[in-house]
Amino acid sequence: MKTALFLMAALLVSCSSTSSSTPAASSASEPTTLSVAAESRTMIWNGVAVEGGRVFVSGPLWTGSKGPSVAVLDKAGQPQPYPDAAWNEAGRNPAQSFVNVNAIHRDGQGHLWVIDAGVSGFGGPPVPSGPKAVEIDLGTNEVVRVYPFDARVAGPGSYVDDIRFHGRRGYLTDAGRPGIIVLDLDSGAARRVLDGHPSVTAPSNRPVVVDGQIVRAPDGSPLCVNADPLEVSPDGKYLYYAPLHGPWSRIETRWLDDASLNPADLAAKVEPWADLPPTGGTAMMANGDLYFGDLAANAIKRRAADGTITTVIQDARLHWVDAPDIDADGFIWLPTPQMDRVALFQGGTAKIELPVRLYRLRIK
Template sequence: MRKIISLASIIACFSGPIWAYADTLDNLDTVAESYQMMWNGVAIQNNEVYVSGPLWSDSKGPSVAKIGENGELKPYPSKAWNSTNSEIPLSKRFVNVNAIHKDDRGQLWIVDTGVSTFGGSVIKDAAKLVVVNLQSDKVSDVILFSPLVLKANSYVDDIRFNGDYAYLTDAGAPGLIVLNLKTKKMWRVLDNSPSTVALKNRDIFLDGKVVEVMKGQPLRVNSDPLALSPDKKWLYFAPLQGPWSKVETRYLNDFGMKDNIQNKVHSWFNLPPVGGVAMGKDGIMYFTDLAANALRTISPEGKINTLVVDPRLHWADAPVIDKGSVYLPAFQVDRIATFNEGVSRVEFPIGLYKFDLRQPK
């Protein structure tokens, strides 16, 4: 019988990782660069590349863009959606996009946090999911987040799909959000759980220093990265700093279980702070190790391999796997003025990179 570990002792129950370092492969190619847009999300459809990023990151480009053949950033799905014109209703334009994710139906889901600024409050009717048909480039649905699942300090972070359900992390007000895609009903689970709250004793180190919101206040990011097992039976999730937990999706999908899921959560793995993850069809999870500017993998058995270490991968965020390659948006968010006492240390251009998984060059 599988033992369920008490979340009160979640940290004490983690075993150390099994590290295995592969030779670094020179397979990192530049897909696109920008001196305007700071991106933390990427999606690929039929070799077309889409990127996104929150405006609070000092980005000067669109919130969501399609990259043209010459590297031009075309506002996507339209200029109006990327406008900051206050005359356009908040439900019809982006406010602060944090993630994009493609489903298996050829739709791009855009996660708009709807916050005024980093650490700000959610604006009424601004937090939403915008669904775009990638064939027609038309918005097919706009799903506003219910006031029942949003809190004043919510920051809806990322999304994954499992049949008729979607799961989202809330990095502001720690917890998970479940969305029934058929009924559009939403509910929260694991509010302020040890599995979703960022620990106070786990700092994020980059460039040899602790990332701080302001002097003496280390950055803490609650439930952030998430991934589904290939069979969709398990959801893996964590605060940005880790550690990771997992829960069976059958409990998430059951509205009647929403207040009784905490004792169904298992501790999973004690990974370092990660920018984002992507799950392979073989159950191997790809993750970006922030402190090391690295792309690594963890196998279902817990073996960790290093694929590439490169200074260009500074705060590489949400990776995406497509046709034997991993796409990596290098966000550099820790270098923005907000986290550096008002002085931007971003090293332009912002890069989008591709790592070839198939063979060394």
């Protein structure tokens, strides 16, 4: 939905911790096996980012998570509020605290971005000043800028989901009110594009299936999540994106950046890209390889730049892998929040199997 997800307002759309282990250090001699990097009985994390030996995790509070919204794992494996306790104080001024964080993402420039859907709770509308992107300097551990999304960008039904970058533009998906958000990182101006376009809208004929069961929204209908996973091609030419269910589309970033294009002309620039299965999250390498979680198969798969798809690992422990991250040492980090097992989708009784684990796997 991450990834992720991200599910909240998206789930309104119908189709008809305490960690107890220490984050493992990267080692070139480690075998290519799935290993537990951290685990928690309180924090339900759906996102991870790894940089400079530090492991950051995040998760929306509506899942039932009792930990901070964003945390860094200390040497004892304990999640510590990040960038500080104030930003993780629920109920505080939503312009200066996290409301419901859906994703975290490194920008390659030493900054961590936190994407806050800003919704009050499952099914609730965005709270005033809630939806935002928060940019944190990983060197100083300080928030350097907050990019708020007003009601014109993240209005009723919106669930701002995740972000990717090219140049001085950020591109975000809206998993609730289907569309793409283009953010100017200099001016802070944001605008919606491809509103309601089929490429960002959950299809009615591709249900999300996990462990052989269709995942259903609280009203009993098949779960539908609109624009969710996204990546920018290594050369920055294309934005790849999809509803959680797939299929994927692409559009050149130059067209997204051109505010003079009218909606019809921009829509005409969308192209089919890849018919991938429902996924909780993706990560793309510099060579164009796309790693994605196949929810139905409990697997991590790789789509090579030539379109070839291979299974990297299939394991029952990889139940709803959400937004992963690939670190500088060649490991992919895999959060497993078990989103389909949260109380919202289980008649009010959570079926999450604790502890929630963060896995990692060497891929290069």
